[in-house]
Amino acid sequence: MQYGAMQLLSMWLKERKIQNQSEHTLEAYFRDVSGFIDFCYEKKIELNQVEASDLREYMAYKVEQHQLNSASLQRHLTAIRQFMKWAVEGKYLSNNPIHDFKLKRQPRPLPGMVDVETIQQILDQPAPESSQDHLLWLRDKAILELLYSSGLRLAEVQGLNIRDIDFTRQLLRITGKGNKTRVVPFGLKAKTSLIEWLKVHRIWCGDIELDSPVFMTKKGSRLTNRQIENRVKLQAQRAGVNVDLHPHLLRHCFASHLLSNSGDLRAVQEMLGHSNLSTTQIYTQLDFDRLAQVYDKAHPRAQKS
Incomplete structure (x- = not known):
């Protein structure tokens, strides 16, 4: 049975909804994936004909036309890649040539901290x-x-x-x-x-x-x-x-101060509710900065001659 690209997108989002994805997340998925589908339609490219070069061209287009930053591009890519993976696993598409397509990640800024x-x-x-x-x-x-x-x-x-x-x-x-x-x-x-x-x-x-x-x-x-x-x-x-205090800054401070005193990254991850440890690891950078300062002051080989 043949399915159109937008029909596949609708089926994928229904499955995501059953998995308790929030409405906000589903709306973002729809925008990100449908944008790529529209791009392919204009280029007269079927989903089963998509190549990595097409996705690269689409990302360049988004940067040029919409001035998207690295984080927004990464969000687009994640949604498209998950959709394509689902379509292949469901045998709606024969292959997924963009499964290993990656963007160069920009370093994440450290959240502002309060002592x-x-x-x-x-x-x-x-x-x-x-x-x-x-x-x-x-x-x-x-x-x-x-x-x-x-x-x-x-x-x-x-x-x-x-x-x-x-x-x-x-x-x-x-x-x-x-x-x-x-x-x-x-x-x-x-x-x-x-x-x-x-x-x-x-x-x-x-x-x-x-x-x-x-x-x-x-x-x-x-x-x-x-x-x-x-x-x-x-x-x-x-x-x-x-x-300029706001609730999320207090959350950042909680994580930083707890990690600084305990060193237990896994415990901090669980308390924050992060599904991936890499999300929590941003707070380790703060400790690394502090350790570097201690090293520079204390280690005999760190001193400039």
């Missing part, structure tokens, strides 16, 4: 004197503590429900990317902050159910991602630190 002392200055700042601002601070502090204590993504802390918290064992059940679930610990200070915030939660919203969102507005609705981002920035400003 431990600055993080502590933000988390340990005095509560506001205003009673209303004091209640908001108790909520914000619980958010900040969880972001830094457990390395959560913004969407993960925003989607947290009461049933996801095990106060006895100090564990969180987190639903991350691709609906993958992981269990991560949280610290004593985060526990204390959560307990104090939930007292306010009851005042604002009444009885707390297992399915209740952890972080709520005074009107009883779940905080949005944007609201959380704004509150994180506000508390950094209130602490008087010159840092």
Whole structure:
């Protein structure tokens, strides 16, 4: 049976959806692969006739017409390569000449870091004197503590429900990317902050159910991602630190500080919810920089003559 390229793409995306891929990811796959299919159609190239040179020409076209950076090109390539691999494995195509096509990877920039002392200055700042601002601070502090204590993504802390918290064992059940679930610990200070915030939660919203969102507005609705981002920035400003603080930066700091003190890359990978260790290894570069500085100062053969 013969299938058209777009029909194959539709079949592939349906399988991906069954595998719990997010709508955002599926939309990106569709854009990336359909763009290549359209390019082949204009060139009058069937999928079973595609060669590595065609993909190279397409990538050059994307750079020229759309000014895509290396990361965006790599995303395009990954989607196209996975689609073609699926088509061959399903015997819809006879071969995949682009399975080993690679782009030269650009070095990934290190995320901006904030030192431990600055993080502590933000988390340990005095509560506001205003009673209303004091209640908001108790909520914000619980958010900040969880972001830094457990390395959560913004969407993960925003989607947290009461049933996801095990106060006895100090564990969180987190639903991350691709609906993958992981269990991560949280610290004593985060526990204390959560307990104090939930007292306010009851005042604002009444009885707390297992399915209740952890972080709520005074009107009883779940905080949005944007609201959380704004509150994180506000508390950094209130602490008087010159840092553009955002939730993902706290996640970076969590990973860097934990790895620096433990050296356990696998544990950090599990807590961050990274499927590939290579994603976590970016944080090892920070330690290498520190080690290089120590070496330059201490080793007798490192000194310039």
